[in-house]
Amino acid sequence: MKAKDLMIPLHECLTPEMPLVQAAHLLKTAKRGEEIVGVKGLPVLDQSGKMIGFLSIGDILKAVFPSYMSLMNLGDFTWDGMVEDFAKKAACKHVSDVMTTDIITVPDEAPLMECVDHMLKSNVKRLPVIDKTGKVVGMLYERDVFYEITRAMDKGAEGVCR
Amino acid sequence: MTTETVTAAQPFVMDTAFWTATVIFLLAYAVIISEKIHKTIIAIFGAGLMLVLKILEQHEAFHLEEFGIDWNVIFLLISMMVIINLMRPTGVFEYIAIKSAKLGKGEPFRIMAIFAVVTAVLSALLDNVTTVLLITPVTLLIADALDVDPVPYLLSCAFASNIGGTATLIGDPPNIMIASKAQLNFMDFIYHLAPVVIVMMVVYIIVIKLIWGKKLVTRDELKQRIMNMNENDAIKDPVMLTKSLVVLGIVLTGFIFHGVLHFQPATVALFGAGLLLLLSKTHEPHHILAEVEWPTIFFFMGLFIIVGGVVKVGLIKWMSLQILELTQGNMFATSMVIMWFSAFASAIVDNIPYVATMNPLIVDMARQLWPDLSGVQLLQHPDLMPVWWSLALGACLGGNGSAIGASANVIVVGMSEKAGKKISFMKFMAYGMPIMILTVFMATIYVWLRYYVLKI
Numbered sequence: 021m022k023a024k025d026l027m028i029p030l031h032e033c034l035t036p037e038m039p040l041v042q043a044a045h046l047l048k049t050a051k052r053g054e055e056i057v058g059v060k061g062l063p064v065l066d067q068s069g070k071m072i073g074f075l076s077i078g079d080i081l082k083a084v085f086p087s088y089m090s091l092m093n094l095g096d097f098t099w100d101g102m103v104e105d106f107a108k109k110a111a112c113k114h115v116s117d118v119m120t121t122d123i124i125t126v127p128d129e130a131p132l133m134e135c136v137d138h139m140l141k142s143n144v145k146r147l148p149v150i151d152k153t154g155k156v157v158g159m160l161y162e163r164d165v166f167y168e169i170t171r172a173m174d175k176g177a178e179g180v181c182r
Numbered sequence: 183m184t185t186e187t188v189t190a191a192q193p194f195v196m197d198t199a200f201w202t203a204t205v206i207f208l209l210a211y212a213v214i215i216s217e218k219i220h221k222t223i224i225a226i227f228g229a230g231l232m233l234v235l236k237i238l239e240q241h242e243a244f245h246l247e248e249f250g251i252d253w254n255v256i257f258l259l260i261s262m263m264v265i266i267n268l269m270r271p272t273g274v275f276e277y278i279a280i281k282s283a284k285l286g287k288g289e290p291f292r293i294m295a296i297f298a299v300v301t302a303v304l305s306a307l308l309d310n311v312t313t314v315l316l317i318t319p320v321t322l323l324i325a326d327a328l329d330v331d332p333v334p335y336l337l338s339c340a341f342a343s344n345i346g347g348t349a350t351l352i353g354d355p356p357n358i359m360i361a362s363k364a365q366l367n368f369m370d371f372i373y374h375l376a377p378v379v380i381v382m383m384v385v386y387i388i389v390i391k392l393i394w395g396k397k398l399v400t401r402d403e404l405k406q407r408i409m410n411m412n413e414n415d416a417i418k419d420p421v422m423l424t425k426s427l428v429v430l431g432i433v434l435t436g437f438i439f440h441g442v443l444h445f446q447p448a449t450v451a452l453f454g455a456g457l458l459l460l461l462s463k464t465h466e467p468h469h470i471l472a473e474v475e476w477p478t479i480f481f482f483m484g485l486f487i488i489v490g491g492v493v494k495v496g497l498i499k500w501m502s503l504q505i506l507e508l509t510q511g512n513m514f515a516t517s518m519v520i521m522w523f524s525a526f527a528s529a530i531v532d533n534i535p536y537v538a539t540m541n542p543l544i545v546d547m548a549r550q551l552w553p554d555l556s557g558v559q560l561l562q563h564p565d566l567m568p569v570w571w572s573l574a575l576g577a578c579l580g581g582n583g584s585a586i587g588a589s590a591n592v593i594v595v596g597m598s599e600k601a602g603k604k605i606s607f608m609k610f611m612a613y614g615m616p617i618m619i620l621t622v623f624m625a626t627i628y629v630w631l632r633y634y635v636l637k638i
Contacts, residue, residue, distance in 0.1 A: 086326065087600040088319035093276055096415035097323060099407045105326075 023135055024128035026168055027149045027158030028052055032073055034064045036116035040083060043075055043115045063148050063156045064119050071148060071156045072117035083110040083118040125150045128157055132168065135160055200495040203237045207492045215531055217586075222477040225484025229280050232589050233490035239283075242490065248542075249490035251483050254362040254448045259309075259482070260474055261451035262352065265430065266312050267473045268458050272423040276416035278304075278322035284413065290398035294338055297321060301339050302346025302383050306353045306376075307434070310343040310581075310590040311475075317343075318597045337610065338390050340594040341582050341617050345386060349379035349488025350576035351447060352437065355482075356528075356537040356577040358447075363541040364561045366572050367441030374571050378628040382621050389617065390549040396638075422462060429458040478589075485538045491568050493542045502546040511551065513565045514634050517572040518553040518626065520544075524576025525622045529583025529615070537577050544569055568633040575625040583618040585610035 031051045034043050043062075050059040060075030084106040089095070096141040102112055114136075124138050125148045210228035214221045232238050242249040269275075282300045286293030297317065304313040324331035347354035351361045351371040361371065362540050417423060436443075436450035459467060489516050492498055509515040520540070529572065548555075548566050581588030585595050585607050591614070595605050632638055 086322065088322040088597065091319040091597075092316070093273060093416065093418065094319060094323050097276075097280055097411045099327060099410065102326075 021132045021168060022128070023126045023130040023132070023147070023149045023160055026132065026135075026164050027128070027160045028164070029042070030063070030156055031118045032062055033156070034062050034098055034119075036066065036072060036113050036114060036119070037063055039111065040080065040113045040115060040118065041111040044080055046075065047075070047080075058117065059159075061146050063123075063159075069155055071125070071150070071154075073085045073116065073121045073124065074123045074148065075115055075119045076146070079118045079120055080110075083113060123148065125156075127152075132165065135163065136165060137164070191235070196496075199237055200497065202235055203232065203491040203495040204234075204497050206231050206237070207488055208495065211531070211535060216534060220477070221350075221532065222481045222484070225481045225488065227484075229484040230485035232487055235251040237491040238487065238494055242494070243487045246490075249494050251486040252359065252362050254446050255358050255486075256479060257448035258352070258358055258451050258481060259355070260479060261448065261455035262309065263312075263474045263581070264455040264470060265426075265433065265458055266308060267470050268422075269426040270316075270429070270464055271418060272420075272426055273416040274423055274426065275316040276320065277413050279317060280411050280413040280416055283320070283324050283408050284411065286408075288328065288400070288408040290400050291329055291391065291395050292409075293324060293328075294335055294390060294394065294398065294609075297335065298338050298342040298387060298390065299383065301342040302349075302379075305343040305346035305590075306349040306379075308590060310347040310354055311478075311593060313343050313347075314590045314593050317593055322597070322601050324408065326378065328404050330398050330400055331603070332601065333598065333605055333609075334394040334398065335601075336594050336598050336605070337613050338394075340588070340591045341614065342383070342386065343590045344588050345379060345580060345621060346583040348382075348575060349376040352451075352487075354533075354578045354581075356533050357574050358547055359534075359537050359541055360570055360574050361447065362381050363545065365558055366562070366570065368437040368447065369441055371574075374567075375574060378575070378625060381628075382624055385620070385624065386617070389620070393613070404629060417574065425461045426458060429454050429461065432457070458505065482538075485535050488638065489538045489542060490534075493546075497538070498542045499546045501544045505543070506547055506550060513569065514630070517568045517629055517633075518546075521576040521622065521625060522571035524573055525580035525618060528577045528580030529587040529618060533577045533581055534588075535611055537573065540573055540577070544573065550629065568629055571633075572625075572629055575629070576622060579618055579621045579625060581618075582621070583611070583616045584614060587614070587618075 034046060036092045037099045038046075047062060048058045048062070049056055050062060050160070052059065061074055061079075064073040064075055071174050084103055089098075095178065107148060117118055124142050126135050126138060128149050128151050130149075138144065138147055139162055147160040148156045149160050151157045206228055210224050213219055213224045230257050231244070233240055233243060238249055241555050244250055278480065279297075282296045286296045301317050302311055304317070318336060320336045321339055322332050325335055344354070348357070349371070351357050351366070351368045353371075357371060357375075360366065361368075424612055433450055433454035436445065436454070437447060440447055440450050459470070462470075464470065489498075505516065505519065509519055522531075524536065524540065527533075544566070545561065547569075548563060551565075552560060560566075582589065585591050586606070591610065595610065598605050
């Protein structure tokens with residue numbers, strides 16, 4: 021099994037100038053196959069279709085999290101409505117301001133173990149899959165790798181684990 | 183070459199070693215000011231050059247007080263950093279900051295004034311960088327809670343830390359270096375610098391009231407956010423907090439009496455750090471020690487060696503003779519020249535390399551003036567004391583002059599930018615330079631009145 025066999029083809033993508041509010045809606049309404057289920061992250065492509073970053077739900081949480089909060093233990097001293105206030109301020113930020121630029125991708129021909137290697141070592145749950153020209157062609161999700169592992173386990177366990 | 187006047191006093195030769203060391207020194211300072219390469223890397227490389235080119239022998243750099251690393255400064259800094267790193271997770275600093283904000287009852291200016299005083303006091307007891315690292319995040323939180331512009335609070339915090347740090351031996355690195363060089367003790371600094379710093383703080387509060395007092399307004403429901411905070415929630419480890427406070431108490435008492443007990447300040451601090459590490463029962467000292475600001479420590483070590491090189495070849499002696507010639511040996515004029523020059527120099531250059539250079543220069547000047555004296559009698563000659571205090575006041579207060587004048591300023595500006603509020607170099611200077619001039623002017627009056635008129 022290779023990355024391209026398990027990946028979900030890419031329907032939507034983000035652009036760097038897109039306002040965060042629009043990007044967040046796109047994440048919410050993104051399709052997975054035929055269904056609108058929403059996704060936890062999408063690649064950010066420039067005009068030539070080259071991937072320049074990745075925006076996940078975690079990045080959006082970081083966008084409303086003031087930088088000073090990470091420097092000291094201030095969680096006890098926040099107030100009701102704080103996240104909402106910061107969300108209003110963050111709505112007009114650009115995707116490029118908050119996206120992750122240090123991204124790990126896998127080639128579409130990569131064996132599954134290479135993908136698992138990235139997922140475990142870099143602690144990511146989604147991997148953009150790129151073709152030979154460097155274009156993003158799909159996303160490989162941890163969940164789909166897990167399904168593949170269960171299928172393999174089922175086969176292996178037949179008549180063995182008694 | 184104008185070597186005649188120099189050689190007349192005490193001979194030295196402007197030979198190859200002299201020029202090599204001078205070029206290394208000047209280049210290192212130029213690159214430090216330009217910020218093209220990290221200052222620590224330049225300091226280490228410059229020190230390496232001084233050794234490899236045999237300007238200094240390794241033995242001189244590592245083991246001689248006159249030319250080498252001042253281990254008293256290094257161990258005092260490391261030990262205080264270890265103590266603070268152990269105290270930080272207890273939540274005591276969050277507690278102090280939240281408690282201060284509540285004391286201000288949510289009134290924006292009252293909070294600003296209380297924060298300024300707390301910052302000044304903490305800066306006098308800890309170093310300035312640590313203080314602003316602990317105060318700035320809470321300041322930003324409070325400004326968000328009150329929906330007011332955080333920039334005045336951040337600027338005020340930086341200014342107060344530089345003023346407050348001037349008051350004690352451990353408050354600001356220049357003072358640590360001066361104390362070690364002149365063998366001054368903790369109480370000397372309290373006795374000679376704290377009184378004027380207290381007056382400066384009073385004036386400072388009035389000044390910030392005039393600048394920002396009317397501009398900072400908030401709504402009553404937002405003040406309630408502050409009053410709803412419970413500072414007791416901050417305390418995460420009461421047992422460790424108790425231990426930390428006991429050790430801090432021992433260390434501060436040790437500082438107060440170190441002169442009488444004939445301990446160096448570093449001895450007191452190292453004992454405190456060791457004791458608190460022991461009491462913390464940590465099995466992993468690795469992360470506590472890793473959090474020591476090693477780049478700063480190595481910056482100091484490198485600088486000591488670079489300056490040691492130019493001391494050895496006679497550049498510093500040449501510079502001290504120029505100052506003496508300029509002031510004609512008049513000690514009041516010398517104090518004033520040093521204070522004002524230090525203030526402007528510290529606004530442009532990091533005050534650490536500046537004081538590292540000035541220290542041996544002043545010692546050399548003293549040797550020219552009183553060739554028969556040595557040791558403490560020379561270093562603490564009654565006529566020399568106001569010069570040391572002028573250096574301390576100028577170098578510490580000069581830090582307020584620009585955004586790069588003190589490490590505390592750099593941190594405040596950096597944090598502000600991260601929070602989306604950029605403080606430009608000019609904006610910092612628009613407030614910082616007048617405050618620097620005002621405080622140095624007060625220091626001028628103080629030194630003149632106390633040491634040259636009242637002579638107390």
